[in-house]
Amino acid sequence: xxxxxxxxxxALLMATTSxxxxxxxxxxxxxxxxxxxxxxxxAHMLALVGLGLWIGQHASRPRAVLLGLFAASLAxxxxxxVSAFAVTGADDAILVVAAVAGLAxxxxxxxxxxxxxxxxxxxxAAIALDSVPQEISMTATFLALAGSAVxxxxxxxxxxxxxxxxxxxxxRIAIRIAGSWIAASAILVLALxxxx
Amino acid sequence: xxxxLAACLVTFVLAASPAAAHTGxxxxxxxxxxxxxVFGPDHVVAMVAVGLWGAFLGAPAIWLLPVVFPxxxxxxxxxxxxxxxIPAVETGIAGSAVVLGLMVALKVRPPLWLAGVLVGAFxxxxxxxxxxxxxxxxxxxxxxxxxxxxxGALHLCGIAFGLLARWPAGRLAVQTAGGAxxxxxxxxxxxxx
Numbered sequence: 001x002x003x004x005x006x007x008x009x010x011a012l013l014m015a016t017t018s019x020x021x022x023x024x025x026x027x028x029x030x031x032x033x034x035x036x037x038x039x040x041x042x043a044h045m046l047a048l049v050g051l052g053l054w055i056g057q058h059a060s061r062p063r064a065v066l067l068g069l070f071a072a073s074l075a076x077x078x079x080x081x082v083s084a085f086a087v088t089g090a091d092d093a094i095l096v097v098a099a100v101a102g103l104a105x106x107x108x109x110x111x112x113x114x115x116x117x118x119x120x121x122x123x124x125a126a127i128a129l130d131s132v133p134q135e136i137s138m139t140a141t142f143l144a145l146a147g148s149a150v151x152x153x154x155x156x157x158x159x160x161x162x163x164x165x166x167x168x169x170x171x172r173i174a175i176r177i178a179g180s181w182i183a184a185s186a187i188l189v190l191a192l193x194x195x196x
Numbered sequence: 197x198x199x200x201l202a203a204c205l206v207t208f209v210l211a212a213s214p215a216a217a218h219t220g221x222x223x224x225x226x227x228x229x230x231x232x233x234v235f236g237p238d239h240v241v242a243m244v245a246v247g248l249w250g251a252f253l254g255a256p257a258i259w260l261l262p263v264v265f266p267x268x269x270x271x272x273x274x275x276x277x278x279x280x281x282i283p284a285v286e287t288g289i290a291g292s293a294v295v296l297g298l299m300v301a302l303k304v305r306p307p308l309w310l311a312g313v314l315v316g317a318f319x320x321x322x323x324x325x326x327x328x329x330x331x332x333x334x335x336x337x338x339x340x341x342x343x344x345x346x347x348g349a350l351h352l353c354g355i356a357f358g359l360l361a362r363w364p365a366g367r368l369a370v371q372t373a374g375g376a377x378x379x380x381x382x383x384x385x386x387x388x389x
Contacts, residue, residue: 042225042337095337106263173259180263181348184270185341188327191274192336 010152029133030140034147037131038155043189044127047094048152050101050182051123052159053175054116059104060112063160066120070156074149075122077128090130092193097123098186105179108172127152204294210236224336228340232326233350238289238384239322241377243347245296246315247354248370248377252300253362257308261315262351268316272323273340277330285328293381300358300374322347 038044055066080087100119114186133144163175233239250261275282283286296318298304306314326343330336357373360366 042341044337046337046341103267171301173263176263177259177348180266181341181344184266184273184344186339187270188273188277188340188344189329189336191277191327192330192340195278 014145029144031143031147034131034133034144034149034150037144037148038127038137040150041130043091043094043098043186044130044152045145045155047098047101047123047127048155050098050105050107050161050179051120052156052188053105053163053182054101055120055156055177056160057108057175058113058116058164062116063164066116067153067157067160070120070124071153073124074128074152075124077081078124078142078145078149080139081129081132081145086132087129090126092128092190093122093126095186095190095193097126099183099190102179102181102183102186106183108176108179123156123161124152212232222375225338228335229339229344230346232320232343233346237380238286238293239325239347240350241380242289242292242296242318242322243350244354244357245293245300245374245377246318247351247356248300248358248374249296249311249315249354250351251355251358252303252370253311255304257311258355258358260308260312260345262348264312265315265319265351266348268319269323269326269344269347271328272320273330274323276324276327280329282321282324285321285324287385288318289325290381290384292321293316293384294378295381297374297376297378297381301371301378302374303371326335337365 038048051070055063055070058066063187097119100115104115128145128149131145131148131179133141166172166175233243244266246261250258272282295314299314330340358370363371
């Protein structure tokens with residue numbers, strides 16, 4: 001009986017694999033895995049592109065404030081995870097950010113600082129909180145989160161810069177169309193999650 | 197008995213796969229979403245007709261319709277997801293091809309708001325059909341992004357072809373395309389579903 005149990009236990013142990021929070025880039029871990037994370041998770045990508053397009057539609061000073069808020073909230077989110085706090089609902093918050101930012105980019109009314117400031121802060125925190133890596137050690141976790149934060153910030157900044165430099169009529173229209181696509185995708189998935 | 201139980205347990209465990217937060221394949225979900233409107237001929241002709249009509253109407257309709265359509269389509273999609281019934285969805289989709297095709301073929305130029313309302317009304321039918329078929333799961337984001345982008349790309353195809361209307365021969369080609377779309381819509385209406 002003991003032998004059978006031992007065989008069973010051995011079989012169970014051999015069949016197990018490591019628990020993984022985010023298996024988006026197998027074989028790539030640490031800082032570089034973190035860098036890839038926002039680019040490979042569709043919801044993160046939607047939110048970052050939508051937020052970047054909207055921030056880029058703001059004037060120079062508010063744009064800098066919004067980018068600063070986004071960076072600060074990313075850092076705060078990283079600190080929360082490294083401090084071993086777990087937060088649920090970050091994935092839904094990311095979709096809300098994508099929907100609102102995409103809609104605002106489609107409408108092209110950048111003067112809503114009362115909306116864009118808190119949204120930038122929520123976006124940064126939610127992206128960081130939804131990027132919990134599979135790493136076990138504190139150092140590896142921090143490196144992966146740092147990579148995700150750097151990639152997320154660069155993505156938003158690049159999209160904002162692109163929006164600033166795209167001044168021709170057709171380019172502005174393309175940004176608005178992209179915003180409407182992002183909002184539509186995010187709204188549909190949010191509805192799907194809330195309904196099921 | 198215990199040995200059988202152990203064998204069953206081992207079989208179950210061997211068949212298991214690791215739980216992961218983001219299980220969806222970016223490429224698979226996205227391509228599945230792209231394929232949904234592209235491989236539905238009734239969706240394709242209606243989307244191309246929206247672009248053709250926008251190009252025919254000129255600015256600002258040429259860019260307003262592609263911005264408005266996905267947003268209204270998302271509203272229709274939400275109705276489909278939460279289970280709000282819309283009668284005769286497939287008839288509405290086929291009807292959109294007939295009406296929009298005729299608008300192009302007959303060179304109808306209504307006020308912008310009326311064109312927007314008409315296209316928006318049809319967008320609800322298309323969105324409802326997409327929403328009802330949206331797959332649950334982690335790759336729903338990639339899937340929905342795929343079909344929204346594919347829908348937009350079909351609009352852009354229509355707009356690109358519709359820009360030929362600047363020339364007399366091109367105008368005839370665009371009107372002919374509108375007529376062909378209306379005919380295709382009639383076939384979808386009377387054909388088996």
